[in-house]
Amino acid sequence: MTAAVSKDAARAAGGSGTPSRRRWRTSRGGRRRTGGSGRTHRTSTEGSYALFLLPGALAFLVVIVVPFAMNTGISFTDWSGVGTPGFTGLENYDRLLGDDDFRESFRHSLAMVAAMALIPTALGLVLASALFDFVGRHAGSRWVAVLRACFYLPQVLPIAVAGIVWSWILAPESGSLNELLGAVGLDALQQDWLGDPDWALYSVMAVMVWVQIGFPLVIFMSGLQRVDPALHEAAELDGAGWWRRFWHVTLPQLRPEIAVVLLWCTIAALKVFGMVYVLTGGGPGGATNVPSYFAYQNFFENFQAGYGAAISTVLTVLILVLAVVALKLQTRAEDENS
Amino acid sequence: MVLPFFVVLMNAVKSPAEYSSDGPLSMPDGVYLDGLADFWERVDFGQKLWNSVLISGSVAVLAVVLSVLSAYAIGIGRIRGRPYVLAFFVLANMLPQEALVYPVYYLSKEAGLYDTRLSVVIVFTVVQSAFGTYLLASVLGGFPREVIEAARIDGAGKWQVLWRVVVPVSRPTIGVLMVLFFIWTWNEFLLPLVMLVSDDNQTVSVALGVLQGQRDMDATMTNAAALLGVLPAIAFFLIFQRTLTRGIAVGAAK
Numbered sequence: 399m400t401a402a403v404s405k406d407a408a409r410a411a412g413g414s415g416t417p418s419r420r421r422w423r424t425s426r427g428g429r430r431r432t433g434g435s436g437r438t439h440r441t442s443t444e445g446s447y448a449l450f451l452l453p454g455a456l457a458f459l460v461v462i463v464v465p466f467a468m469n470t471g472i473s474f475t476d477w478s479g480v481g482t483p484g485f486t487g488l489e490n491y492d493r494l495l496g497d498d499d500f501r502e503s504f505r506h507s508l509a510m511v512a513a514m515a516l517i518p519t520a521l522g523l524v525l526a527s528a529l530f531d532f533v534g535r536h537a538g539s540r541w542v543a544v545l546r547a548c549f550y551l552p553q554v555l556p557i558a559v560a561g562i563v564w565s566w567i568l569a570p571e572s573g574s575l576n577e578l579l580g581a582v583g584l585d586a587l588q589q590d591w592l593g594d595p596d597w598a599l600y601s602v603m604a605v606m607v608w609v610q611i612g613f614p615l616v617i618f619m620s621g622l623q624r625v626d627p628a629l630h631e632a633a634e635l636d637g638a639g640w641w642r643r644f645w646h647v648t649l650p651q652l653r654p655e656i657a658v659v660l661l662w663c664t665i666a667a668l669k670v671f672g673m674v675y676v677l678t679g680g681g682p683g684g685a686t687n688v689p690s691y692f693a694y695q696n697f698f699e700n701f702q703a704g705y706g707a708a709i710s711t712v713l714t715v716l717i718l719v720l721a722v723v724a725l726k727l728q729t730r731a732e733d734e735n736s
Numbered sequence: 737m738v739l740p741f742f743v744v745l746m747n748a749v750k751s752p753a754e755y756s757s758d759g760p761l762s763m764p765d766g767v768y769l770d771g772l773a774d775f776w777e778r779v780d781f782g783q784k785l786w787n788s789v790l791i792s793g794s795v796a797v798l799a800v801v802l803s804v805l806s807a808y809a810i811g812i813g814r815i816r817g818r819p820y821v822l823a824f825f826v827l828a829n830m831l832p833q834e835a836l837v838y839p840v841y842y843l844s845k846e847a848g849l850y851d852t853r854l855s856v857v858i859v860f861t862v863v864q865s866a867f868g869t870y871l872l873a874s875v876l877g878g879f880p881r882e883v884i885e886a887a888r889i890d891g892a893g894k895w896q897v898l899w900r901v902v903v904p905v906s907r908p909t910i911g912v913l914m915v916l917f918f919i920w921t922w923n924e925f926l927l928p929l930v931m932l933v934s935d936d937n938q939t940v941s942v943a944l945g946v947l948q949g950q951r952d953m954d955a956t957m958t959n960a961a962a963l964l965g966v967l968p969a970i971a972f973f974l975i976f977q978r979t980l981t982r983g984i985a986v987g988a989a990k
Contacts, residue, residue, distance in 0.1 A: 446894060447808070447809045447812070447813025447814075447815055447894065448809060448813070448815050449809075450805045450806065450808045450809035450813065450894075450898075451805070451806050451809040451810070451813075451815065451821070453802060453805055453806075454802050454803075454805060454806035454865065454869065455806075457802060457861070457862045457865075458824075458828060458862060458866075460862075461836075461858065461859055461862040461863070462828045462831065462836065462862060462866075464839070464843075465835075465836045465839035465840050465843065466831065466835055466836060466839075468839035468842075468843075469835050469836065469838060469839050472839070479838075479842075547973075547977060548737050548738050549737050551737070551738065551741075551970070551973060552737070554919055554923075554969055554972060554973045554976060555923070555966065555969045556922065556923040556925070556940070556941040556944075556965060556969060557923060557941070557945075558925055558941045558942070558944050558945030558948070558965070559940075559941065559944055559961075559962060559965030559966055559969065561945065561948060562944055562945075562948050562958060562961050562962045562965060563740050563741075563744055563966070564740070565948060565958075566744075566955065566958040566959065567740060567743065569955070572755075572756075572759055572760060572955060573760070574743050574760045574761060577759050577760055577761050578761060581761060608737070608740075611737075665830060668832070669832050669833075669834075671834070671925065671926050672925035672926065672941075672945065675925070675929075675945060676945050676948050689834075690832060690834045690926075693834045694837075694926070697837065697838050697841075698930065703838055706838060707838060709834075710832065710835045710837075710838075711835065713832055713834060713835070714831060714832055714834075714835040717830060717831070717832055718827060718831070721827060722827075725823070
């Protein structure tokens with residue numbers, strides 16, 4: 399899940415997308431102009447280049463396409479994982495609609511979207527422009543780089559390890575957070591952070607914010623470098639304070655990045671699995687269950703592969719729709735940038 | 737943000753007695769490494785590290801090779817239907833692993849690959865190369881045509897152009913991809929959790945995650961586990977940052 403997210407960090411931080419894309423355009427235009435003479439042997443060169451695609455295509459067929467089709471197929475059966483699957487049509491999907499656990503898990507997905515997309519984006523915007531404006535101007539770029547690295551560090555941590563760190567900090571007995579609350583005299587606030595159904599979801603959300611914040615921060619900081627400083631200077635001359643400049647200059651300028659970050663983070667939020675597995679195991683009493691963990695439970699604990707497959711198919715459709723939108727937005731953002 | 741790391745470090749070097757008397761917030765009196773050594777031996781951490789290195793390293797190399805081949809066809813070969821092929825790779829990369837995990841589990845059992853490190857290497861090579869193909873294809877789309885045409889005129893075949901011209905020039909991007917693939921594979925959880933059930937095959941992430949899930953760890957062990965899990969990640973992070981900076985020059989291949 400972090401993986402999917404840091405990929406885009408790489409894309410943005412690498413900054414390679416924009417310039418190369420632009421060059422791609424021009425060279426394609428160039429080709430079109432000279433295309434007349436080259437047309438005749440174009441098909442033959444195409445054929446042999448396609449050979450290079452063969453290993454990738456075969457590998458994708460075996461590892462992605464076939465399993466994905468199988469999963470969809472299984473979702474129409476009552477298969478337990480052994481024996482012959484019996485075709486049941488849309489029965490699993492029908493059952494999903496009436497399953498409170500399933501609806502609950504999707505509600506928790508919305509909480510994850512808040513924790514992994516909305517809150518980190520909002521915080522990331524404020525932090526990025528604060529780092530850019532204050533730290534960058536008064537303390538130097540070295541400090542900006544150090545702080546940015548600190549925020550980004552959780553993104554490269556294995557989710558299982560982050561989970562261990564946090565479950566120990568949030569432990570009810572002698573967990574650091576409760577000890578800290580005790581030490582400053584706030585004993586009343588001590589909780590069984592992960593074991594209390596009223597608190598567990600918020601605790602997981604808080605951890606996810608910590609994990610996620612570095613990604614929007616890095617993207618927005620590289621976006622800010624693109625913003626023409628003259629815009630800020632003009633606003634400053636007109637007497638706009640930091641907040642007004644943030645609202646009227648920074649935000650509109652970063653719109654493409656904000657849209658992309660929100661969508662990619664939402665996709666990542668829908669996929670959350672490892673953190674729930676390590677921190678709470680979906681509990682207590684399903685209070686932190688999410689669709690991907692719910693699917694896992696049906697696959698490997700309840701031996702209801704058909705039902706698990708239906709859950710993961712619904713999740714996949716949702717994610718693919720969002721991914722298509724995200725890609726369209728990203729292409730448009732890159733076009734605007736160039 | 738980094739406070740949790742400090743707390744972990746502080747407590748990983750405390751003795752259990754000191755931990756239970758002073759709690760997690762006190763500074764350690766001295767450096768006590770027996771807890772770490774104990775934990776290392778109990779979970780056979782060396783083996784887990786080796787598994788992680790082996791799996792992530794193989795995936796990094798194989799996925800880059802696969803990405804280079806596909807991206808060569810798409811970015812330089814300009815095969816027909818290029819946008820659709822690219823879109824396919826991106827969507828394959830975005831696919832939730834839940835939608836693949838059960839068939840992959842079933843198929844690998846049928847093929848006798850279940851609970852082998854090879855099975856995980858195969859799956860992640862393909863999954864990671866989806867992103868690699870996407871990124872490299874767009875970088876190679878901007879590759880100077882003159883250079884390729886010059887090489888072709890000098891008599892180089894497509895295979896030679898790829899390894900003698902395109903790969904050396906694209907080395908910065910390829911380096912970035914390798915580091916990313918290595919880290920991503922290292923951090924993967926769901927598929928290795930399902931596929932690598934025996935103790936001898938587990939990766940660091942899975943071993944620590946499963947230990948935590950079973951909740952049979954005391955505070956000292958949890959700390960040791962956290963520290964040993966965090967250290968490699970921090971080590972990569974330092975490499976990762978430098979490689980990424982180098983990656984900014986990716987488009988500069990003229």
